[in-house]
Amino acid sequence: MESAALRAPSGSRKHSAPSSNATPSAKQSRTKRRPAVSQEKPGQTQAFFFVEQGSSTREKRAHVMRHHIQEKRRQSRLANNADKQSARCSRYLPWQKNEGKDDAGASPTTSPPQSTSPVTTGPVGAPSAAVYTPSQPVPVSSPKTMLSASRMDPFRTLPMVDQRGYELADYWTSKLTYWSGPNPHMKTVVFQTAMRHPVSFQAVILAYCARWKARLYNCPEDPEIVFYVGQAKQTVEQALRGAQPMDEESLAMALTGLSLQEERFSNNRKKADEYADRALQLLRLRTGYNVTVSSVTIEVFLLYVRYIMFPRGSSIDADGARWLVSFLRSAEQMMSEHSRPSFLSLVPQRHSFFQIESPLYRFLSSGPHPSQVPNSSRMYVIQNAPTQEICRTAALIYITTTLWDHRESPNKTARYLNQLMAKLEERSLDRYPMCESFVWMLLEENYDADLKDPERAWLTGELLKRHKLLSPELQFYFNEILLSFLMLNRPLKGVDFFEKELHRVIP
Template identity: 40%
Template sequence: MDDSRPDPSEGSSAGRTADNQPAQRPSRSKKRSSRTNSENAARQSFLFVDSTSPREKRAHVMRHHIQTKRSQNAAAANPGQQTPPQTSRGSPSKGESDPSSASTQRQEQASAFSAAATDHSSGPPLSLHAAPSFSVLSAPIETVVKLLPMEIGPIEYELVDNWLHRLTYWSGQNSYVKERVFRRAMQHPVPFRSMVLSYSARWKAHRAGITNQHLIDHYATQTELAVNNPLDHGMDEDDLVMTLAGLHVQEERYGDQTKAVEYVEQALRIQRNRITLPDPVCQGILFFVYCMMMPRSYMISLEGMRSLVDFLRRGEVLVAEQNTQEYLVMVPQRASTFGYETELYQLLASGPRPSRVPMSDRSYVVNDVVPTTDWSRSAALIYIMTALWSLRHSPGRTSRFLNYLTAIVRQRGAYQDYSCESFVYMLMEEDCDYDLKDPHRLFLTAELLQIPKILPRDLLFRFNELVLGHLMMASRNDSVDNFERDLYAIR
């Protein structure tokens, strides 16, 4: 999935302690603290749920998750009182065959990772709204291996090292993406095998010119068995989505295109039908690979052409509504967010992007013919325009959305890497305020993108320029009328 360039990849105490009590009442304070600690321990040890109630199950899991996070945050705030977590890590088969222990093991692994992060940095552990303070990409490989969800041997050790420090998924360094994906994958053996071990094995074999390898077949068989019986392997919806996304990327690039389509369609069905909030990393990687997958058909239907023109017409309406003095008083950044010389313009404008990968690492590049940079630009433009259209009746939410766009570009390194691929992944995570999210927006973006992907290159360029012009509220030396005429002419 690259474009002739390298591809990449959060306390409080339960009660007041004696230190917080008035000095004249120490004995009562100690009793209170002891009783509170006992109650907390009891609540954590005995959490009964009605097994016939899915809603109560979800509430139970959420309560336990909140308690775990509070304990971790309290430990991080008082590192001198922190007790090292006792992480139980067995063989892959043992860890996967005991569903009743999967949740406990995953929480222990998360605690271990938070502890490791505290040891390596004075900042907080990775959260959804902050840059990581402890990077698995720059940490010693020995440290990372100790936090994996399975025991590994020398072969897997090399595969993990290759994934972290050599191979890339798409153009640019994309360290933010690789960090997020690896951290989420290492929470469960199955997605870790699919996204890291199996992919790395295929990448290595491809570079060596090997088409068949026993290790690849072994990983594929184990992963497919887990996908077919997710409950038996202690997998939740997010684990399954991420596993399928990893399988799709492998088959899309190195294997069977038909199987790749089947994997991504299965993951999309899970995402459509789920009733729980998705993990942003799993959501982001799924929709990214969906956007970057090869077109299933190279025939543009009349309905598809109409959808594309209607999209551009909505952009014209949006400009007419928002490019007014009254609106710009309420949302002044609407006129400047996408202007020339801004980070967003540099990412979204057409043109070549220089590679930031050092020459010494360019031998690890897998050169493909998939124009991921052009497709990523189209995906980002469609997503942003779709979001602005859905938020057009709320100047306040529009303002916050524009601020969010600028923040993720500046704080997460997409601009520094010149990587529109990374930017699209960040958009697909939808790591923003809840009232700015819209799961339908992701599906609309990915589905509409299938049409520009099969346009002739000149029409794809013109489509991107027209949408960018609508975002900039400026003329781009073209018109929707001219584009519509030339679009219908190719039928």
């Protein structure tokens, strides 16, 4: 709606003060003038600002200009709000942009059934409803979620999903605390990386949160699960067959998300291994690709999921036992080399960073480790998932392996330890120790290029698989020996004792 023009009296071009000898007729003529209503738009409302007749010309002009400025500011605010809304409605995700089409050609997303409605499933148990495809442009908005009237979409790029989709996305960003703490960095990078493709977003975010919500409220047969999980599995199977266009990295991300769900919610370890192995093949077979933030996150996500999986097998074999003992022998040798005064004079932090008062000690020691989850959020913690102890062991193995790689270079050892501590403080893990977030940080390898080695994380995973097959008592001995070597101490029960106890249980 056009605003009515603010007009000063028509005699304002010459604003000389009225003289005392002015004729009454001239004065009367001047005061009777009023701005006429515009005839161009008869139905338009006109704004009038009347002033006191006895006011000076200067006061009249100031009065009119004040109202004029106020009206202009109001119009500017309205215009800015409209521009912001328009900008939000015109953004697209990379996989949603369809060249040559505008918003009028956007295809609405398919809404899941209500919890009380039956669901028609397809041949693989997925709903027969359509799914996102790259040819369906969906405008991105930033609405408030259904769970909170005050919380906004944290990334301002959520796909245009229905109410239940927003609720599930909000569960991921604000409710998931199934580790030893809120872990905001982990959740944020996984969420953002999953949004590279609609299939990975379905599998990693929507399907996971649907199953997690059903576990939380003890509703395993909720139609939401049938819809989101079935849809994710169907589209992933289509992508594996080549029927669904999808890049290898996004497909690996989706497979990793499904693997975590099968491991955590279905206890279908065979299917979880199939998904994880297929994701590993896709990542390992890549050639000639540039390392990006998203590619690093996908590999870290897969590594982390493989780390926290339950043990596969009932007991360790002779080869696995030899591997663990050999690793401890190497750590013992490194401890002797690093204990020399000549080495410590160059790298004093090699000793100090692992002592009891250090933040690293809280991650690597056996405890106690108070939970960092607030009391009000304890209900959201996944039960019977010993991720904290598994991640503690992974951190011990990973750090020991890294120090072994740099054992002949005091300079590299010092730089690695300094950068490790700096990143720890940057993530506030020195104040809020969360072991799962710590392992995630280690896997990201945010160090100088000459300090990195991608194979280090995979070697840690292989050793961790053997460690999980040990009895709780032997696991404790193994961890305490490694921690003693990092502290440059001789353990009370050393490698010989561990090897002797281990051979007793080998079939």
